[in-house]
Each structure stands twice: as C-alpha cells, then as structure tokens.
Amino acid sequence: MTVPRTSGWPSGMDSMKTRPLAGIRVLDVSAYISGPYAASLLASLGAEVIKLEPPEGEAFRIGKGTGNPFFAQYNAGKKSIAVDLKAREGIEIVKAMLPGIDVLIENMRPGKMASLGLGPEDCQSINPRLVYASVSGFGNGGPWVDRPAYDSIGQALGGFYTLMNDPDDVRLTGTCLADLISSVNVAFGVVATLLGRERDSSGRGARVETSVFEAVSTLTIDAMTQALTANIDPQRDTRHPLAQNFCLRTASHDYIVLHLSSSQKFWQSLMRAVGREEVASDPLFLAYADRATPGRLAMIKALLEEEFLKLPREEWERRLIEADVPFAPALTMREVAAHPQMKWLGILGAVAGGRTVIDPPWRFDGKRPRRTAHVPEIGEHSREVLSEFLEPAVLEDLQARGIVGTRSVAT
Numbered sequence: 001m002t003v004p005r006t007s008g009w010p011s012g013m014d015s016m017k018t019r020p021l022a023g024i025r026v027l028d029v030s031a032y033i034s035g036p037y038a039a040s041l042l043a044s045l046g047a048e049v050i051k052l053e054p055p056e057g058e059a060f061r062i063g064k065g066t067g068n069p070f071f072a073q074y075n076a077g078k079k080s081i082a083v084d085l086k087a088r089e090g091i092e093i094v095k096a097m098l099p100g101i102d103v104l105i106e107n108m109r110p111g112k113m114a115s116l117g118l119g120p121e122d123c124q125s126i127n128p129r130l131v132y133a134s135v136s137g138f139g140n141g142g143p144w145v146d147r148p149a150y151d152s153i154g155q156a157l158g159g160f161y162t163l164m165n166d167p168d169d170v171r172l173t174g175t176c177l178a179d180l181i182s183s184v185n186v187a188f189g190v191v192a193t194l195l196g197r198e199r200d201s202s203g204r205g206a207r208v209e210t211s212v213f214e215a216v217s218t219l220t221i222d223a224m225t226q227a228l229t230a231n232i233d234p235q236r237d238t239r240h241p242l243a244q245n246f247c248l249r250t251a252s253h254d255y256i257v258l259h260l261s262s263s264q265k266f267w268q269s270l271m272r273a274v275g276r277e278e279v280a281s282d283p284l285f286l287a288y289a290d291r292a293t294p295g296r297l298a299m300i301k302a303l304l305e306e307e308f309l310k311l312p313r314e315e316w317e318r319r320l321i322e323a324d325v326p327f328a329p330a331l332t333m334r335e336v337a338a339h340p341q342m343k344w345l346g347i348l349g350a351v352a353g354g355r356t357v358i359d360p361p362w363r364f365d366g367k368r369p370r371r372t373a374h375v376p377e378i379g380e381h382s383r384e385v386l387s388e389f390l391e392p393a394v395l396e397d398l399q400a401r402g403i404v405g406t407r408s409v410a411t
Contacts, residue, residue, distance in 0.1 A: 017364040019046030024194065026103040027052060027094070028078065029118075032060045033151070033176060034135045034212060035107035036074040037183035042103070042190060044360040044371045049078040050101075050385055052094070054085070055405035057378040066375040069355055076357050077372035081386060082379030082405030089403050091117050096389045098126045102205075103190055105133045109148075110140040120207045131193045133208040135186050140209065149212055154178030158216030163223050165236050182215040241292045247330060248304055252312035255330035256320070258304075262288040266325055273323035274307045349373070379405035 024047040028039040036051070043049040051058075060071045084090040095118075098104075104123060106113050113119050113134075120132040134140070137149020138157075147153075155161055155178045161170050189208040197205055217224065223234040232238070240246075244260035244267070260266040267288075271280035284299075285291050291300060308316060313329055320327045329335075336342060337356075349359035352373035359371055383406050386395055398404040 018367045018369055020364070021191075021194075022046035024048070024102045025100060026050065026105065027097065027101045028105050029094075029113075030105050030107040030135075031058050032107070033070075033074060033179035034182040035105045035186065036060075037180060038133070038135070038186035038190070039078065039105050040074050040076070040371070041183065041187040041360060043077045044369050045191075046369065047103070050097075050381070051075060051078040051080045051376065052083055052085075053080060053378060055082045055379065055402060057082070061378070066353070066377060072353075072355050072375040073358065076352075076355075076375050078376055079381035079385055080376035080379055081382040082407070083382075084403045084405075085116055085118075087403045089398060089401075093386065093390070093398070093404070094118055095123075095126055097386075098123055098130060100388065101127065101130060102194070103131045103133060105135075105186065105190070107135045110134075110136050110145055124205060124207075127205075129197060129203055129205045131190055131197065131205040131208060133186055133190050133193075134210075135182050135215075136209075136211045138213045139211045144213075151176040151179040151212070154182070154212030154216055157213055159220055159223070160216055163220060163234055163236070167235055177219065178212050178216050181219055182210060182212045185210045185215045185218060241294055241297045244288070244291060244297070246301055246304055248308040250308050250313040250316055251310060252314070254313045256308060256313060256316050256327055257330050258320075258325065258327050260326065264288065267291065269323040270320075270325045273319045273325055274304065276303065276307070279303065377407045379407045382406040 021042055024042070026039055026042050026047050026049045028036060028049055028051045030036055030039065031053075039049045039051070057065070058071070060068065060074075062068050062071075064071075066072060083093050085094070106118075114122070120134070123132055124130050136145075137147065137153065138144040144157075152172060155173060158178065160173065160177065164173055165171050186208070189210060193206050193208050197203060222239070226232060226234045226238060244258075244262070246258045248256050248258070250256060258270065260270065264287075267285075268277075268280045271277050279285060279300075283290075284296060290296060311319075317327075317329065331339065337348060342348065346368060347359050347361065349357045349370055350373035351357070352375070355373070355375075357371045357373045359368055362368065382399075382404050383395065386404065390398070395404065399406060
C-alpha cells in the first residue's frame with residue numbers, strides 16, 4: 001500500500017478563480033445522469049474525478065463504449081477505473097482509496113452502498129474528512145423508499161408534467177429535467193460542504209443527501225407558492241396573466257415569445273410596435289391589474305395572435321428591437337447552438353470524436369473554465385490511479401482475476 005497524496009485547495013490567485021476545485025479528488029460511484037453530471041460539473045471546476053465502473057462498463061454506455069454521446073457528455077474529462085464491487089477485493093480497493101478522496105458521489109438505491117460496506121458511516125470512519133454525497137429517487141425513507149426511479153418518474157411525482165401542460169392534456173416533456181436539476185443540486189451541496197469543511201476547525205466532512213423528488217422542487221417553487229397561497233393546482237397557463245407573456249406564431253411559421261411583466265413602458269412599446277397604440281390607452285387595458293385579469297389577457301392574446309400572423313419573424317424582431325420590447329424567438333436546439341449570443345458566450349466547448357462538450361455556465365473574472373473533451377475507455381486509468389493505492393503485485397493479481405479491468409485508449 002502506498003501513501004495517497006493529500007488533497008487541498010489550489011494555490012495562486014488565477015487558479016483559484018478559474019479552477020477553484022483544483023486539488024479536490026472525487027470518486028464517482030454513480031451511473032446514468034443524476035450522479036455523473038454532478039461529478040462532471042465538479043470536474044469543470046477543476047476537481048479530479050475518478051469514475052468507478054464495473055469491468056463491463058457502466059450500463060449507460062449501452063454497449064457503445066465511448067460512442068454513446070450522452071454518456072460522453074456526462075463523463076468527459078473523468079478518469080475511469082474498472083472495479084468489480086461484487087467481489088470482496090473490489091470493496092477493499094475502494095476502502096484503500098478513501099484516505100485520498102475528498103468527495104464520494106453515489107446514486108444507488110438507498111441501503112445498497114451500506115450493504116456493500118461502503119455506506120457513509122463506513123467510509124467516513126476511514127476518512128473523516130470525506131464528503132459523502134447521495135442522490136436517490138425519493139429519499140432514504142418513507143413509503144416510496146424502495147421504488148425504482150428514473151427522470152420521468154421524478155417529473156411526474158414532482159408535479160412537473162401537470163404544471164407544464166393543460167389540465168386535459170398531460171404529456172411528457174422533451175428532456176430529462178428532473179435528473180439534470182438533481183445533478184445541479186448535488187454539485188451545489190458538495191461545494192457548500194467542502195467550504196464548510198475548510199471553515200470547520202475539526203475539518204470533518206459531512207453527508208450530503210438529495211433526491212430527484214426533492215430536487216424538482218427547485219423548478220416548481222413558484223408554482224408551489226401559487227398552490228399553497230391560492231389553493232389551486234397551477235397549470236401551463238396559470239402564471240401567464242401575472243407574467244404578461246405570450247408565444248405568438250408569425251407569418252414565417254415560427255414563433256416569437258414576449259414577456260412584459262408589470263412594466264407600463266413595455267406594454268405601450270408593444271402596442272406601438274404592432275401599430276395598435278389605441279389599445280394601450282383603452283380603459284380596459286390601461287393598468288397592469290386590468291391586463292392581468294384572465295378574460296382581458298385572453299382579449300390581448302387574440303389581438304396579438306392576429307397581428308403577428310401578418311409578418312415574418314425577421315420583421316417582428318426588427319420592430320420589437322426598435323421598440324425595446326422584451327422578446328426572443330422560440331429557437332430549436334440547433335438554432336440555439338448557432339445563435340450569435342451563444343457563440344459570444346462560448347458555452348459550446350471542445351470537440352472530440354465529432355462530439356461537442358458543453359462547458360459550465362459560469363465565468364470567473366470573465367474566464368470560463370473549460371471541460372476536457374476526452375471520454376475515458378472502460379478502466380482506461382485503472383493502472384494509473386490504483387498504482388497509487390495498491391502494490392504492483394497486488395494490482396497485477398487483481399487484474400488477472402478480473403476484479404480490476406484495464407483497457408487501452410481506443411485508436
């Protein structure tokens with residue numbers, strides 16, 4: 001056994017600003033999206049992330065190795081070690097690594113890690129400084145604790161599907177919002193706990209827990225406030241009278257979205273842009289409170305729908321910019337990727353193997369941390385990483401018995 005290196009905060013002002021988690025080492029014992037994307041966000045902030053997967057590879061590779069673009073997006077820039085946790089020796093490998101690990105992230109069903117001897121108490125008894133982060137479907141107790149969970153289950157149970165649709169037309173959404181917001185919450189909790197660890201004189205870590213069910217509440221907090229205050233079940237259009245927002249089809253068969261809020265200036269500017277100044281001074285619509293009533297908002301909506309069908313989107317954009325009305329075209333994802341503001345921000349990062357890595361949504365003193373585009377092969381870094389914790393002969397034996405997997409970089 002070798003002595004693991006000691007993790008710590010980065011030195012140097014520039015590295016602190018652009019890679020604030022440099023020197024932090026994360027062991028990612030998670031799969032699919034909620035855990036891996038959280039670890040990926042930490043990696044983008046400078047942490048060294050070691051992904052532990054079974055010798056056959058994480059299930060989300062779906063037999064494609066590094067070829068699954070979704071696996072690539074959530075795991076680019078990590079190191080991969082392949083360890084069989086079904087074997088006693090595999091569990092001992094993880095325990096041998098723990099003194100050199102700052103953060104462990106797992107998203108197994110509640111109780112599974114403990115049954116392996118790798119629960120939070122087990123791991124923190126080996127390394128009291130360890131931040132142990134768990135994300136589950138519904139929490140570690142309660143009537144739903146043992147149920148399987150995926151993204152759509154979290155969106156459904158969290159009320160997102162009914163909130164985003166009409167009462168008689170509940171449908172799935174177009175992406176994995178519950179898993180992704182869970183990842184953001186895990187990463188936020190880990191960073192907060194790391195900061196707390198450094199400020200605590202004991203230097204002890206802590207357990208960070210969230211669930212997909214809980215995390216969705218950070219997306220539905222406004223609707224939940226409406227539900228608890230007004231005793232209603234908000235639907236897709238419940239907030240529209242308050243926001244004074246509209247989605248309008250144009251003559252070019254694409255859409256413009258407006259959001260006026262309570263500003264009298266924007267209301268008047270919009271009516272000027274559509275050539276209906278007389279409506280702005282109509283007593284029915286004169287004040288925000290008048291326009292916020294559902295019946296009158298419906299009248300405004302009908303007027304705008306009729307007007308916006310007369311001109312193409314490009315012309316409406318010109319008019320709305322000139323009038324300083326808050327608006328945006330409703331873009332497709334390919335249009336988003338090609339948008340000049342997206343290019344200026346530089347969120348689309350490195351390209352490797354035909355895949356574009358999405359960089360994190362932060363800038364530090366104007367500099368955006370960049371993700372590494374390389375996607376690890378299964379066990380690509382097993383020898384590099386584990387040689388720090390295991391004697392060479394032990395590592396050779398474990399590899400020969402298939403408990404540790406290694407694989408060369410694909411060429």
